[in-house]
Amino acid sequence: xxxxxxxxxxxxxxxxxxxxxxxxxxxxxxxxxxxxxxxxxxxxxxxxxxxxxxxxxxxxxxxxxxxxxxxxxxxxxxxxxxxxxxxxxxxxxxxxxxxxxxxxxxxxxxxxxxxxxxxxxxxxxxxxxxxxxxxxxxxxxxxxxxxxxxxxxxxxxxxxxxxxxxxxxxxxxxxxxxxxxxxxxxxxxxxxxxxxxxxxxxxxxxxxxxxxxxxxxxxxxxx
Numbered sequence: 001x002x003x004x005x006x007x008x009x010x011x012x013x014x015x016x017x018x019x020x021x022x023x024x025x026x027x028x029x030x031x032x033x034x035x036x037x038x039x040x041x042x043x044x045x046x047x048x049x050x051x052x053x054x055x056x057x058x059x060x061x062x063x064x065x066x067x068x069x070x071x072x073x074x075x076x077x078x079x080x081x082x083x084x085x086x087x088x089x090x091x092x093x094x095x096x097x098x099x100x101x102x103x104x105x106x107x108x109x110x111x112x113x114x115x116x117x118x119x120x121x122x123x124x125x126x127x128x129x130x131x132x133x134x135x136x137x138x139x140x141x142x143x144x145x146x147x148x149x150x151x152x153x154x155x156x157x158x159x160x161x162x163x164x165x166x167x168x169x170x171x172x173x174x175x176x177x178x179x180x181x182x183x184x185x186x187x188x189x190x191x192x193x194x195x196x197x198x199x200x201x202x203x204x205x206x207x208x209x210x211x212x213x214x215x216x217x218x219x220x221x222x223x
Contacts, residue, residue, distance in 0.1 A: 006091040008081040011072025014195070015063030016041060026101035028053040028091050030062040031085055031110030035075050040068055046129055047194065048200045049105045052207060059099070061092045076115065078137070085117045091104060093123075101125055101215055105170045108160075108190070112137045120146060126210055128203055131157060131190050135164035145172045149182040149209070152199055152208040154188030181206055 004015040020026065023211045028196040033039030034044045041047075054060045065081045066073030072081065087169040093099065103123075105128035106114030114132055118124050119141055127149030132139070161183065183202045188195040 002090075004063075004130045005070075006063075008066065008071070008073070010066050010074075010076075010080060010086045012061050012070075012123070013066070013072070013084060013088065014041075014068075015061055015088065015091075016050075017041040017061045017092075017095075018050075018059065020054075020059035022058040024098040024100055024105070025057050025059045025096060026103070027096045027099040028058045028060050028103040029085070029092055029114075030060070030116065031104070031106035031114045032062070032065065032068075033201055034099065034109035035065050035081070035110075043107065044196065045107045045199075046105075046110065047131075048145075048196070048201055049107070049128060052200065052204055053103065057102070058101075059092065059096045060189050061088060063085075063109050074180065074199045078109075080117075081109075081113050083117050085113050086120070089121060103127065105130070107110045108133055109132060113141070115139065115142060115145075118145070122146065122219065124214070126183065128152075128170060128207075130199070130203075132165060132168065133160050134168045135160050139168055142168075144173060145178050147183075148179040148210075150183065150203065152183045152185065152202055154192060154195070155184055155186050156188060159190040174180055 004017040032043050040095045041064045050062050067075050102123045103126040104114045104161040107130040111129040129151045172180045
């Protein structure tokens with residue numbers, strides 16, 4: 001898979017890109033865990049999510065936030081990382097100007113950034129949120145959540161206790177026209193060490209179900 005270097009708001013960003021199959025493929029962007037706790041675009045959960053969509057014909061991009069790997073810049077407490085994600089989506093759209101769908105996936109810190117980007121970019125019409133750190137970061141910006149998606153969490157997550165995520169899911173689920181598919185994995189911790197295949201299978205099932213439904217919104221390049 002070819003390395004991709006694209007401009008970010010604080011210097012070059014390093015990514016991996018796979019172009020989709022057929023004319024006007026849909027697009028998907030994937031965001032990694034916390035940069036200061038070993039998170040990179042090669043995280044196994046991010047890698048596996050990337051390939052779920054690549055196998056289904058999407059043009060897919062995963063990348064390193066500023067200060068990680070060969071990406072320039074330094075950690076910026078989430079503000080700069082959100083700008084990085086927006087620049088990555090801009091780049092992905094510039095190479096897929098007539099994409100029929102736009103999805104975002106994130107794990108842990110990446111899920112928090114991804115949900116913020118979801119609020120700012122109306123063209124995103126589906127999301128995957130793995131172990132969102134609802135006890136560590138403020139998610140009240142999701143008012144209302146603009147798109148349906150899936151949230152997957154581990155029952156035995158010691159870093160992000162399940163009740164904090166369930167509270168977030170319950171809040172989002174009250175919104176008319178939005179469906180939040182919440183899947184709690186028994187015995188799984190924050191890293192899904194022993195349940196990785198099961199977790200990925202849950203995401204695959206959801207994506208296949210979602211892709212079988214009519215597309216509510218067709219995008220045409222950047223907005």
